[in-house]
Amino acid sequence: MSTPLHDAVAEVLLKNRRTKDGYQYTVPSPSSYPYQWLWDSCFHAIMLSHLEFDAAKAELRALVSKQFPSGQIPHMLYWEPQEVMAVDWGVPDTSSLTQPPLLAYATWRTFAASGDHAFLEELYPAIVRFHEYLLTRVRPEVGLIGIINPDESGEDNSPRFDRALALPAQHPVEHNSQKRFALFDEHRTCAYLAYPCTATHFWVEDVAFNSYFVWNCQVLADIAHELGDTTASAHWRGVAKRVGQAMREHLLFNGEFKTLSSPDFLPIEIKTWAMFAPLLADLYTKDEAAVLIETHLKDPTSFDAPFGVPTVALDEPSYDPYEPSWGKAWQHPHWRGPIWMAPHWFLHKGLTRYGYTDLAATLKQKSVSLIEKSGFREYFDPMTGEGMGAEDFTWGGLVIDME
Numbered sequence: 001m002s003t004p005l006h007d008a009v010a011e012v013l014l015k016n017r018r019t020k021d022g023y024q025y026t027v028p029s030p031s032s033y034p035y036q037w038l039w040d041s042c043f044h045a046i047m048l049s050h051l052e053f054d055a056a057k058a059e060l061r062a063l064v065s066k067q068f069p070s071g072q073i074p075h076m077l078y079w080e081p082q083e084v085m086a087v088d089w090g091v092p093d094t095s096s097l098t099q100p101p102l103l104a105y106a107t108w109r110t111f112a113a114s115g116d117h118a119f120l121e122e123l124y125p126a127i128v129r130f131h132e133y134l135l136t137r138v139r140p141e142v143g144l145i146g147i148i149n150p151d152e153s154g155e156d157n158s159p160r161f162d163r164a165l166a167l168p169a170q171h172p173v174e175h176n177s178q179k180r181f182a183l184f185d186e187h188r189t190c191a192y193l194a195y196p197c198t199a200t201h202f203w204v205e206d207v208a209f210n211s212y213f214v215w216n217c218q219v220l221a222d223i224a225h226e227l228g229d230t231t232a233s234a235h236w237r238g239v240a241k242r243v244g245q246a247m248r249e250h251l252l253f254n255g256e257f258k259t260l261s262s263p264d265f266l267p268i269e270i271k272t273w274a275m276f277a278p279l280l281a282d283l284y285t286k287d288e289a290a291v292l293i294e295t296h297l298k299d300p301t302s303f304d305a306p307f308g309v310p311t312v313a314l315d316e317p318s319y320d321p322y323e324p325s326w327g328k329a330w331q332h333p334h335w336r337g338p339i340w341m342a343p344h345w346f347l348h349k350g351l352t353r354y355g356y357t358d359l360a361a362t363l364k365q366k367s368v369s370l371i372e373k374s375g376f377r378e379y380f381d382p383m384t385g386e387g388m389g390a391e392d393f394t395w396g397g398l399v400i401d402m403e
């Protein structure tokens, strides 16, 4: 289907398209984020599956081309080195961290749109190895995936990570980045052994990250089934179930999922959009979901803002919707309140999965309004819809997949 919105998304994706060494990928924003990023590329493939199948496939092929022998997929691929995020990661051409596992879903969608079975078969081993790698990242007594840096969540300075970084609810954003960058060095010193080595400096069993993992294991089971591998299909369904149960056992408190964080592994009580992420993977009961939505999502003092769902509830002490006034956009991706399109898209998927189609439609409408008002910006003020951060930022394109 082609609409003016589809055309606008196609235009920004084309503007941000790059080729190198026979690979093709999309940068999230030409001036602010000029490389390939892991979860961004999954979003791009999902958008492209509505527009241009071959480009969706190319995006994912480029992404898995730098997979490590361990199975890890790095979160940044520096095809053309530039001054943005010029970090000494200690590994060539990529970062040493990872990002949320959405590869199974992005591949599945690309297959579903294109019908290209050979492509599914081609990507399958990389997805399996990535998921197996993530399973090496569990505290054995808990069985949940841990992240070793806030950047691995994709929500770099979210207040969910304040405690692990020993930061107060309000702090200068420079302090936040200094601590995150210091962790890059710890990981190098640990020779990239996330657990148990880097984990001694930062370890967070994040609700959103584990929800993505469970959801993508469910999809991986579908992929294995489609490829006729019934043993693997049963295996991944079992992994999804096991991690889902561990989430319910360790992260669910009075009907709400919370993140566990080093150093003490007590639940993080700050309300962020992540409390809704388990809807993606069917981890709340129907009754729990109904209460959660009624008490939080529909509450105008916390998550029901005029332009959509803020990343941090409006009534949290850490809520701060404004872009920091110094430096360049890439120096302060800001996850302490403004609306970002990826959480909107996750929430749309979760609400649809639970049958809340009216709420999902409203969320889509608000997302479209943000683009109409402010264009393809990185994030938005929940009260005014004003766009902030990077320009020509691709994530607004996710609206074409809110269906």
Ligand code: GLC
Residues within 6 Å of the ligand: 028, 033, 037, 039, 040, 153, 154, 155, 156, 333, 334
């Ligand atoms: C910012 C975002 C992160 C994203 C990256 C590239 O760092 O916080 O989620 O992957 O930009 O767009």
